[in-house]
Each structure stands twice: as structure tokens, then as C-alpha cells.
Amino acid sequence: MSTVASDTSPSLPVDSGPITAADGTPLHVALQRATRKARIRAFLLVAPLLAFVILTFVAPIGQMLWRSVENDSFSANMPALTAWFKANEAVQPGAGLDSDGLPGEDAFAALAADLAGARENRTAGVVGTRVNYDLSGSRSLFTKSARRANRLEAPYKAALLDVDEDWGNPELWGVMRRSSSTYSAGFYLAALDMQYDAQGNVESVPDNRRIYVPLFVRTLWLSALISVLCLVLAYPIAHLLARLPLRYSNILMIFVLLPFWTSLLVRTTSWMVLMQSQGVVNDLLVAMGIVSDDGRIQMMYNQIGTLIAMTHILLPFMVLPLYSVMKTIPHDYVRAARSLGATPSTAFWKVYFPQTVPGIGAGVLLVFILAVGYYITPALVGGSSGQLISNLIAFHMQKSLNWSLAAALASLLLFGVILLYWLYDRLIGIDNMKFG
Amino acid sequence: MTGHAAPDAAPHAAPEPMVRFKNVQKSYDGETLVVKDLNVDIASGEFLTMLGPSGSGKTTSLMMLAGFEPATHGEIILNGQSINDVPPHKRGIGMVFQNYALFPHMTVSENLAFPLQVRKMSKADTEAKVKRALEMVELPEFGSRRPAQLSGGQQQRVAVARALVFEPELVLMDEPLGALDKQLREQMQYEIKHIHESLGVTVVYVTHDQSEALTMSDRIAVFNDGVIQQLSSPDTLYEKPDNSFVAQFIGENNRLNGTITESRGQTCSVKLDNGEQVVADHVVAGGEGTRTTLSIRPERIELDPPAGSQVVTIDGKIEELIYLGDHIRVRMSVAGTDEFVVKVRNHTGRKSLEAGQQATVGWDPADCRALDALAD
Numbered sequence: 001m002s003t004v005a006s007d008t009s010p011s012l013p014v015d016s017g018p019i020t021a022a023d024g025t026p027l028h029v030a031l032q033r034a035t036r037k038a039r040i041r042a043f044l045l046v047a048p049l050l051a052f053v054i055l056t057f058v059a060p061i062g063q064m065l066w067r068s069v070e071n072d073s074f075s076a077n078m079p080a081l082t083a084w085f086k087a088n089e090a091v092q093p094g095a096g097l098d099s100d101g102l103p104g105e106d107a108f109a110a111l112a113a114d115l116a117g118a119r120e121n122r123t124a125g126v127v128g129t130r131v132n133y134d135l136s137g138s139r140s141l142f143t144k145s146a147r148r149a150n151r152l153e154a155p156y157k158a159a160l161l162d163v164d165e166d167w168g169n170p171e172l173w174g175v176m177r178r179s180s181s182t183y184s185a186g187f188y189l190a191a192l193d194m195q196y197d198a199q200g201n202v203e204s205v206p207d208n209r210r211i212y213v214p215l216f217v218r219t220l221w222l223s224a225l226i227s228v229l230c231l232v233l234a235y236p237i238a239h240l241l242a243r244l245p246l247r248y249s250n251i252l253m254i255f256v257l258l259p260f261w262t263s264l265l266v267r268t269t270s271w272m273v274l275m276q277s278q279g280v281v282n283d284l285l286v287a288m289g290i291v292s293d294d295g296r297i298q299m300m301y302n303q304i305g306t307l308i309a310m311t312h313i314l315l316p317f318m319v320l321p322l323y324s325v326m327k328t329i330p331h332d333y334v335r336a337a338r339s340l341g342a343t344p345s346t347a348f349w350k351v352y353f354p355q356t357v358p359g360i361g362a363g364v365l366l367v368f369i370l371a372v373g374y375y376i377t378p379a380l381v382g383g384s385s386g387q388l389i390s391n392l393i394a395f396h397m398q399k400s401l402n403w404s405l406a407a408a409l410a411s412l413l414l415f416g417v418i419l420l421y422w423l424y425d426r427l428i429g430i431d432n433m434k435f436g
Numbered sequence: 437m438t439g440h441a442a443p444d445a446a447p448h449a450a451p452e453p454m455v456r457f458k459n460v461q462k463s464y465d466g467e468t469l470v471v472k473d474l475n476v477d478i479a480s481g482e483f484l485t486m487l488g489p490s491g492s493g494k495t496t497s498l499m500m501l502a503g504f505e506p507a508t509h510g511e512i513i514l515n516g517q518s519i520n521d522v523p524p525h526k527r528g529i530g531m532v533f534q535n536y537a538l539f540p541h542m543t544v545s546e547n548l549a550f551p552l553q554v555r556k557m558s559k560a561d562t563e564a565k566v567k568r569a570l571e572m573v574e575l576p577e578f579g580s581r582r583p584a585q586l587s588g589g590q591q592q593r594v595a596v597a598r599a600l601v602f603e604p605e606l607v608l609m610d611e612p613l614g615a616l617d618k619q620l621r622e623q624m625q626y627e628i629k630h631i632h633e634s635l636g637v638t639v640v641y642v643t644h645d646q647s648e649a650l651t652m653s654d655r656i657a658v659f660n661d662g663v664i665q666q667l668s669s670p671d672t673l674y675e676k677p678d679n680s681f682v683a684q685f686i687g688e689n690n691r692l693n694g695t696i697t698e699s700r701g702q703t704c705s706v707k708l709d710n711g712e713q714v715v716a717d718h719v720v721a722g723g724e725g726t727r728t729t730l731s732i733r734p735e736r737i738e739l740d741p742p743a744g745s746q747v748v749t750i751d752g753k754i755e756e757l758i759y760l761g762d763h764i765r766v767r768m769s770v771a772g773t774d775e776f777v778v779k780v781r782n783h784t785g786r787k788s789l790e791a792g793q794q795a796t797v798g799w800d801p802a803d804c805r806a807l808d809a810l811a812d
Contacts, residue, residue: 330535330537332533332534332535333537335524335533336531337539337550338503338504338523338524338525339502339503339527339530339531339599339608340525340530340550340554340598340599340602341528341554341555341602342525342550342551342554344523344525350554351539354541355539
């Protein structure tokens with residue numbers, strides 16, 4: 001009986017144990033063994049790309065995030081004073097300080113020793129720069145004092161105050177204490193227009209010194225405006241592209257892609273040629289008598305310049321995702337809606353438009369993210385009112401060399417974009433997104 | 437002609453047709469006519485099929501009726517009024533598309549409610565009608581699903597329900613069963629036919645599948661090259677084709693070329709190209725000396741007919757036998773052609789057949805029609 005059963009239904013498991021292959025190994029082990037070679041080969045194929053991505057993407061972003069909270073230019077170069085700060089955590093304004101609000105002789109002794117060391121290693125400038133981020137004018141104090149560090153003698157407090165009375169500024173000692181810790185949120189605070197007050201509490205900087213938050217707001221606002229402009233301009237073009245017979249749509253597609261094949265600089269500078277106050281457009285308007293010679297329209301070196309040039313440059317990024325979605329929507333849907341009694345506008349809004357939402361989402365997200373981080377165009381045509389946050393990041397990278405602040409600004413931008421992406425996923429769903 | 441329609445309303449007897457194509461022409465490029473002088477009357481309650489190969493103008497004619505393509509010339513009249521300038525959404529014509537065109541971002545219920553909502557129907561009425569429509573196509577539980585979650589046949593039914601839910605008098609169907617597999621297609625043919633009969637709507641149906649057209653239609657218009665070749669009921673179309681194209685396009689057909697030697701009004705004598713003389717129905721215009729193609733249906737031919745019966749007989753040779761279960765297809769060489777097909781019913785006691793065997797074919801002269809000559 002049992003042999004008959006196993007003959008007619010060999011695949012039926014006799015007992016309730018795990019299913020095994022014919023040789024008795026568990027099925028999932030056998031399966032893994034059978035596909036191992038294919039998996040290794042697949043991994044080897046993607047390995048170069050993986051290495052490339054790690055090297056050029058993950059590592060730099062990790063380093064950026066790291067730098068935004070880490071800065072050891074004080075602690076590495078001022079070891080004695082750093083050690084004193086660490087040993088005297090309790091010495092805060094109002095506790096443990098001398099009557100003049102300054103730490104005692106031992107702190108000044110450590111400072112003198114570090115200044116001598118800084119003179120030896122030529123690092124006084126580095127330390128001074130670090131302190132200067134939080135208290136301007138400090139860099140020269142450090143370099144000047146380091147030059148004289150060899151001649152300092154006990155009592156060091158008096159000697160240093162003799163070199164420069166700024167050493168008697170309690171605020172300086174507060175800044176030095178904060179700078180002495182390798183990790184700090186100070187750069188994020190600075191990137192959000194905030195600072196520590198003398199008591200170490202977080203406060204907003206005075207209104208007239210706020211730079212970054214207004215710039216973040218302007219960047220987001222301009223990027224949103226550019227995305228909307230791109231959408232309004234791209235939607236009909238993409239629709240036309242999707243509907244035209246192939247030979248015409250190919251020609252139109254070339255026009256859409258033409259900007260991609262032209263250098264970004266060439267395109268931006270040609271906008272400058274066209275739109276500046278002595279440019280082609282203004283000359284034409286003056287010649288036609290639409291504007292007077294002294295009433296030339298300012299379209300460059302301000303926000304309008306940034307808006308126009310960036311909308312033009314980012315337009316293809318909106319057209320392509322829209323086109324790829326519209327291409328897949330058969331004309332029959334609109335026809336069906338019309339035959340069911342919908343007017344052309346109802347058919348568009350109720351039937352066609354909802355089906356293009358994945359393309360709109362992809363295009364808007366793409367253009368917005370590109371615009372938020374755009375650098376070269378606003379730098380060239382933005383003037384002062386058309387600068388975006390990336391221009392300031394570049395400034396801190398290249399001019400002020402405050403890399404930690406640049407990293408903090410860039411990280412905030414990254415967090416903002418991730419937040420938007422998350423919001424998009426929650427609202428529309430990332431699965432619905434279709435790029436070209 | 438319209439024997440399937442309700443007995444009290446013989447549609448062709450109605451004083452006014454529901455739809456009339458009057459000298460309608462259509463050109464897309466200004467150089468060639470896709471539809472050449474179309475004249476059709478479609479009676480109320482009729483199921484009319486436009487049948488033809490692709491590019492014959494049948495879909496274009498349907499699109500002109502729906503309002504998606506303007507007629508280049510001529511008039512389309514719906515219920516006595518010209519609709520040439522009426523936009524599609526004001527024509528009140530239901531339509532089922534080849535790919536169903538169910539709105540993918542709406543549920544089945546929302547799809548069905550769409551035509552009612554754009555007509556500003558109250559919510560309660562809309563719900564009731566949607567429910568009834570779903571019951572009509574036997575999908576009452578599927579209202580909350582998306583079209584993508586339905587099988588092809590279910591989508592098809594929803595598409596039919598959506599085209600009918602706003603109770604149009606006229607429904608157009610553009611190859612609605614083209615995407616279904618054979619079995620489902622046959623089932624849906626009956627379902628659509630039954631819906632048509634129970635609702636009494638007028639249906640204009642486009643297909644290139646002749647068996648579908650024969651199964652469902654009251655009348656069939658056979659299109660070729662922008663012209664209606666024949667417009668008649670399925671049985672007439674099959675049994676009495678007007679020309680060789682129709683005979684060839686509908687069903688299986690045997691062709692024998694010859695020349696008319698003597699015309700006697702209804703019938704004529706034809707001398708086949710190999711010299712045999714046969715009698716046939718005289719359909720083609722022209723008398724003695726006209727080239728003609730004889731058309732005989734394979735199932736009307738008898739193999740080795742008993743002597744003395746009133747049939748035309750020709751000798752032939754069996755070339756090939758194909759066993760098809762209910763019948764056997766016998767390919768023979770007869771009168772110069774080796775594509776002569778005879779269907780032999782698979783009944784008990786049939787004679788055994790073998791390839792290479794000599795055999796006589798015979799048919800009733802009434803089953804043989806002398807049509808316009810086709811080149812070989």
C-alpha cells in the first residue's frame with residue numbers, strides 16, 4: 001500500500017519535516033548551492049559600480065556629515081588648555097572664576113605653554129581661525145601672542161594680559177572652552193543663524209546678521225517657483241511629444257534635448273548676452289519704444305535672472321518624465337471619457353491629468369532637487385539677490401575655508417531634500433514615480 | 437433579415453433609420469480615400485457588424501459615427517438629425533474600445549459612475565444604476581476593485597457595462613473581444629448578444645473575425661478597400677455571397693476559374709479552365725464569354741456521390757487528409773487546382789479515405805455561384 005502511494009504521488013511529503021531535495025539535503029540549501037555561481041557572477045558584475053558608488057558617493061557624504069560636527073583644530077593644537085578645560089568642567093561663569101570673570105593662573109599657564117607650542121608648529125593661525133568663527137578678531141590675537149610666546153614668564157596671567165588685554169575678555173574664554181571640544185553642534189547652530197550666548201545658551205543672532213535662514217527660504221522658494229514654471233511649460237510640450245507622429249516628435253525631441261548637448265556655461269552666458277540691461281532684449285524693447293533708454297528692465301544679476309536661466313536649464317528634466325508617462329496613456333482613455341459624455345475639459349481633468357500625476361511627481365521632484373543644489377547658474381546670473389544656498393556653501397569651501405560650516409549647510413540641504421522625498425513618498429508614493 | 441430582434445418591431449420596416457450614413461467619404465492625407473461613398477441605414481434595435489480586413493475603413497466609419505473623426509464629405513444622421521457638427525460628448529453614444537479603456541486610476545464603480553456623474557445625476561440614482569449595471573454583467577462583488585485587478589474577460593464586461601450604464605440608444609463596439617482568448621471570446625459573444633436582446637439597444641460592432649460577425653449580428657456589412665462589398669444577414673452573406681471577395685472572406689471557399697459559355701438568366705453554364713463543363717448560379721454581371729470564378733462551400737460538396745443524383749460531378753484526386761474530430765478535411769486536386777477542399781462528416785460507416793486515391797466530387801448546382809473572376 002505504501003509503495004503504491006509513493007509511486008503515484010512521490011512529491012507528497014510523507015512526514016511534516018522540511019522538504020528535501022532528492023539526495024536528502026534540505027531544499028533551500030540545495031537551491032542556494034545551485035544558484036551560488038550565478039549570484040557570485042552577478043555580484044562581480046556590479047562590484048565595480050558598487051566600489052565606484054562607495055568611493056564617490058557614500059564616502060564623501062559620510063565625510064561631509066562627519067565634518068559638520070567635528071573640528072579638532074583647537075583641541076589638536078592647544079593640548080594643555082584643552083586638558084585644563086576638561087579638568088575644570090565646573091569652572092563656568094559664576095563659579096570658580098576669579099573676581100574679574102577670568103580663570104586663574106593655571107589656565108593662563110596652560111595657554112602660554114600652548115601658544116609656545118603653536119609658535120613652534122606654526123599652528124597659531126589655525127587655532128585663531130577656529131576661534132575667529134565664533135568671535136571675530138581673535139585670529140590676530142592668537143598669531144600676535146604666539147609670536148611673543150617665548151618671552152612670556154610667570155605669572156602668565158599678567159604677562160598675557162600685558163601682551164593683549166583681549167585675553168581678559170570673558171567671552172573669549174567661553175568661546176575657547178566650546179572650541180576645545182572636538183565635536184560640537186556649533187556649526188549647525190551657525191548654519192541656522194543661531195549662536196551660544198556668554199552663558200552657553202542657544203540664541204538667535206541679531207536680525208541684521210541673519211544670512212543662512214533667509215537664504216534657505218529663498219532657495220526653497222525659488223526652487224519651488226522654478227519647478228512650477230517648468231511644469232507649466234513642459235506639460236503641453238510633453239503632451240505634444242507623446243501625441244505627434246513619430247517623425248515630427250523626433251524632431252521636437254531633438255529641440256528639447258538640444259540644451260543638454262550645449263555647455264551649461266554657454267547657455268548661461270547666452271542668457272546674460274540676451275537679458276542684461278545693455279543686452280539684446282532690452283535693446284529691442286528700447287528700439288521699439290516699449291521702454292525708455294533709462295528705464296531698461298533689470299532681468300540679469302537678480303532673482304529674475306536666476307529664475308529665467310534655471311527654468312530654461314532644468315526644463316528637459318521636467319519634459320522627459322512627463323513624456324515617458326504620457327506616452328503610455330492610450331488616446332482611447334480620453335476618447336472613452338468623451339463618448340461617456342465628458343466635455344473636453346472634464347475628460348482632461350478627470351481622466352488624463354490623474355494619469356499623468358506620476359510623471360508630474362517625478363518631474364517636480366527631479367527639478368526641485370536639482371534646483372535646490374544648483375550652483376553655477378545663480379553664481380553667474382544671480383547677482384546678489386539671486387544667490388542660492390549652494391553659492392554660500394561654495395564660498396565657505398573656497399574663500400572662508402570654514403569647511404565645517406559648509407558641511408553643516410550642505411547637510412541641512414541634504415536633510416531637507418530627504419525630508420521632501422519622504423513627504424513625497426507618503427503623499428504620492430515613490431512606486432508611482434516614473435522617470436524617463 | 438432581422439429575425440433575432442423583438443418580434444413586434446421589425447427594424448427594417450421602421451419609417452426612419454436610427455443611423456444613416458449618407459455619401460460619407462473620409463480621407464486622412466488628402467490623397468487617398470479610406471472610406472469611399474458609404475451609404476448605410478441602421479435600424480433601431482439592430483445589431484449591425486462592420487466586418488473586414490484591417491485598413492478596410494470599418495473602424496474609421498465607426499470613429500466618424502462616434503465623433504472622433506470628422507467626415508471629409510457626406511452626412512451622418514442620428515435620429516433624423518445631422519450630427520456632423522455635434523461633439524462626441526453630446527452624441528449620447530456608448531462605446532466599447534478594443535483595449536477596454538477602463539480608467540486605471542478609478543475603481544470599477546467609479547468607472548461606471550463616471551458617465552452618470554458628468555450628467556450630474558444624483559448620488560442615489562448613480563449608486564442604484566451602477567449596482568444594476570454590475571449585476572447585469574454578473575460582477576456585483578467587484579465594484580471596489582481597480583481595473584488592473586480584473587481578468588481580461590472581467591474588464592471586458594465592465595467596459596460593456598460602462599458603455600450601457602447611461603442608457604444610450606446606440607452602442608458602438610470596436611473589436612471589443614480582440615484581446616481575449618478563443619474560449620472566453622465565444623462566451624462573451626453570447627453574453628453581448630443576450631445583453632443586446634434584453635435591452636433592445638442598437639449596436640454597431642466592428643470586427644475582423646468573421647465567425648464573431650456571423651454569431652452575433654442581425655446584419656453584416658463586409659468592408660473592403662473603403663467600400664461595403666455586401667450588406668446582408670449572416671445566412672445570406674454565407675450562402676449567397678455577391679462577389680468573390682465576400683465568398684473568400686466569409687468562411688471557407690473553393691474557387692474554380694472558368695468562362696461562361698451560356699447564360700440562362702438565373703443559371704449559366706461555365707467551361708472550367710481544364711475543359712470541364714458545369715452549371716452554376718449566375719451572379720456575376722455579363723453574359724457569354726465573361727470570365728468567372730465559381731464559389732462552392734466545402735461542406736456542400738459530396739465525395740463520390742451515388743450515381744443518378746442531381747449533382748454536378750468532377751473527377752479529382754485526394755492529396756491530403758486532415759483529421760479534425762467532427763469532420764475530416766480532404767484537400768484534393770480538382771480541375772487544375774490542388775487547393776480544393778472537401779469537408780467529410782465523421783459519421784459511422786464513412787468510407788475510408790487515403791491520400792493518392794481517385795475520387796469524384798459532386799455538388800448541387802444551386803450551391804455553386806458564378807462570381808466575378810479572381811486572379812489565381
